[in-house]
Amino acid sequence: MYSTKSLLCHMEIMLEDGSTADSTKASGKPARLNIGDNSLSPAFEAELEALKEGDKHKFTLQAVDAFGESNPDAIHYLDKTRFPADLKLEEGVIVSFAGPGGSEIPGIVREVAGDSVTVDLNHPLAGHNITFDIEVTQVL
Structure with a gap:
């Protein structure tokens, strides 16, 4: 177990067809991602752990590791x-x-x-492989 930390980052969430499902850039407000508090899947956290302020990282997660499978x-x-x-x-x-x-x-x-x-009642992105394009603005 490692200590928790938070990343403030701009994030674009894209579907398999390349369309954007959500983006913090549209609102101009970065998202806060908490690492180590079990709010994110282990696979998602693993992609974020080593990121530092100013880093850009793009990765794709299978549905089970993103918003889950459709139930x-x-x-x-x-x-x-x-x-x-x-x-x-x-x-x-x-x-x-x-x-x-x-x-x-x-x-x-x-x-x-x-x-x-x-x-x-499934999350709208459940059952989809999701690509995340992240830019870290601040590490808290």
Whole structure:
């Protein structure tokens, strides 16, 4: 076990097709990545451990080491009556559910068939191999 440290870094997250899923550069606010507190996968931490201020590093992680595999148990089939009447239910719409301790869990509508709505509570990037392009701005 090593001590924890944090990296402030600009990060671009890209999918297999090269499209950008997220980028801190758009907001101009770097992300804080905490190493050693178990918030990141061991494979992700291994890519970050040796980085210093000013370093740039690009790497790809398999789905299991990035945002996890898609879990079929996180796909739910719900009746339309469980949603607000004014909510336009269609494929791709993100809906929010109450989670433990008052947290919110986002779900993506995958299909609407009659009165049945298929909602996927997996992380939107689950099941994808992800490329990270990181530039360390500060080590804390």
